[in-house]
Amino acid sequence: MTTIVVLVEQSQGNVRRASLEALGAAKSSGARVVAVVALVDGSESAAPTLAKHGADRVVVLKGDGRSSPDRSAHDIAAVVREEGAKACLAAASSNGKQLMPRIAAELDSTVFSDCTGLDLSGATPKAVRPWLAGKLIATLESNAPVFCATLRPNTFAPRAAPAAGELVTKPSSAVLKALVASIDAKGGGKLDVKEAPVVISGGRGMKGPEHFALLDELAAAFGNAAVGASRAVVDAGWRPHSEQVGQTGKTVSPQLYVAVGISGAIQHLAGMRTSKVIVAINKDADAPIFKVADYGIVGDAFEVVPALTAAVKAVRSQR
Ligand SMILES: Cc1cc2nc3c(=O)[nH]c(=O)nc-3n(C[C@H](O)[C@H](O)[C@H](O)COP(=O)(O)OP(=O)(O)OC[C@H]3O[C@@H](n4cnc5c(N)ncnc54)[C@H](O)[C@@H]3O)c2cc1C
Numbered sequence: 001m002t003t004i005v006v007l008v009e010q011s012q013g014n015v016r017r018a019s020l021e022a023l024g025a026a027k028s029s030g031a032r033v034v035a036v037v038a039l040v041d042g043s044e045s046a047a048p049t050l051a052k053h054g055a056d057r058v059v060v061l062k063g064d065g066r067s068s069p070d071r072s073a074h075d076i077a078a079v080v081r082e083e084g085a086k087a088c089l090a091a092a093s094s095n096g097k098q099l100m101p102r103i104a105a106e107l108d109s110t111v112f113s114d115c116t117g118l119d120l121s122g123a124t125p126k127a128v129r130p131w132l133a134g135k136l137i138a139t140l141e142s143n144a145p146v147f148c149a150t151l152r153p154n155t156f157a158p159r160a161a162p163a164a165g166e167l168v169t170k171p172s173s174a175v176l177k178a179l180v181a182s183i184d185a186k187g188g189g190k191l192d193v194k195e196a197p198v199v200i201s202g203g204r205g206m207k208g209p210e211h212f213a214l215l216d217e218l219a220a221a222f223g224n225a226a227v228g229a230s231r232a233v234v235d236a237g238w239r240p241h242s243e244q245v246g247q248t249g250k251t252v253s254p255q256l257y258v259a260v261g262i263s264g265a266i267q268h269l270a271g272m273r274t275s276k277v278i279v280a281i282n283k284d285a286d287a288p289i290f291k292v293a294d295y296g297i298v299g300d301a302f303e304v305v306p307a308l309t310a311a312v313k314a315v316r317s318q319r
Contacts, residue, residue, distance in 0.1 A: 034057045257278045259293070
């Protein structure tokens, strides 16, 4: 049986959903799955959750409290070698994106980044990923010794797949080429646009930062939504860069993406066109965003958004 190693991330003591999705993708291939909890000091408390989602083995790397991407990558690559894994997967999160190239370099391999599809069943792994700002969807075959890939959040489903979850604790190595001295976290505690199942994004059509309260209210009505923004809005200083969706921002793939007062420039589409359902609200019927929208509302955001918020609240109150 082949083995796949999955890098697991935690946030505030909980396993991140994007990591459970990566576990689900690994488990779907029928492989034996080894979950590695590695960043800074991994926690054993993740083990029961990981076992429920398909981890046959959970390797927790215990460090000395200091964070080093080089050390994490070195230690995860060592687990891949020890387990004889044919693949190593992680979420295409900030951590996944910075660690996987290092892991691949350690394994003399290459990286398939931000994948939206995988086929690990055959002798030659295949990855599907958008190219050229989402204009092309490429299917790539791997001839690398170990298939290393990051997976776009919200693209693969977590699986309820009870497994042994055998817990193994290992000390981290002494590799410390780069050391993270401190982290200044902004927007802590907020749902990240990359992982939220619903994203409500605002553009220049919102007219000013004060009007984003309307989008915050709509997001709160959904209950599981994050607020995103176009680059024009971020450049104007209305919203933080952490919320920017697009080519030079974040790539999102939620169940529902609502674009409010966003024209639909190609650089914005690059970050959201793989969303499952796209709703556009724009007062210009010719706005390019309508070309990718599943549902379009031609109207003034300042009338449509409050009405939508009231409708969402009404539906949810009936549940
Ligand atoms: C190298 C490069 C990288 C870039 N990266 C990104 C990126 O990552 N993300 C990104 O978003 N952009 C990016 N851009 C910028 C992009 O080209 C656009 O300039 C930007 O997306 C436009 O933002 P917008 O849609 O908010 O504003 P606009 O293009 O000004 O559109 C505003 C829209 O609001 C509508 N509107 C106005 N009033 C209302 C109202 N009352 N109700 C409803 N609708 C209304 C208008 O009809 C219009 O369609 C990049 C550009 C370059 C060159």
